[in-house]
Amino acid sequence: MTIDSLGIVEARNKLGVLVSRAVHAHRPTRISRSEDERAVLISEEEYEELLRLRQEREADQVREAIAARESGEIRLHRYESRDELYTDFGLPAPGDPS
Template structure:
């Protein structure tokens, strides 16, 4: 699928047309603010489909992890608290302002 690419100023000036193309023509547009800051304008329908596919992929991973554990191929680690889990992964605890 071909994706048009526009700078942010040009995209702002054509936003109505770009939204119509995304919704009715299923044509995504890449919008660039800089080389490192890019986003893609897609229809809500396509966005919801991406979320559904992501959820299905994650469910598959969880199911495979459970099956792996049941086959004895994976050792489970039990955490006594969410803070311990976050700490183990080097992540800040949600809501912790320290």
Template sequence: MTTDSLGIVEARKKLGVLVSRAVHGHRPTRISRSEDERAVLISEEEYEELLRFRREREASQVREAMAAHERGELRMHRYESRDDLHADFGLPAPGDRS
């Protein structure tokens, strides 16, 4: 599968065509705004498939961690609240916009 790469200005001019290619031709397009800001335009069907694969992988990792814990290979920590969990990882509390 080939992936076209376009700058954001050019992609904006061709957006309808790019969406059709993504949906009907399953051809993704890389879109760059700058060196650090890049995205890929894909069909919703392909996006949903990627999400499904991600969920399956994460579920597999959780199952493996639980099995490792049961075998005594992994120590798990229990948090009393979501705020404690977020604080431990240095994340803002749920609902905070910080």
């Protein structure tokens, strides 16, 4: 599948056509504001499918982690406080200056 790429100004001028193309032809369009700011316009149906697939993958990962814990493959660590958890990961606690 090829994805058309447009700058944000051109995409704005063609938005109606791009939305119709995404919905009816299932053709996504990559829209760039800058080299670091890009998005993809897809149909709501395709977006919902992506969310469903992500949820299924996450549920599978949770099931695998539970099975690994139950079989003794992994050990869980219990933190006594939120601060202990943040310290263990080398992160500042919420509200602390970084």
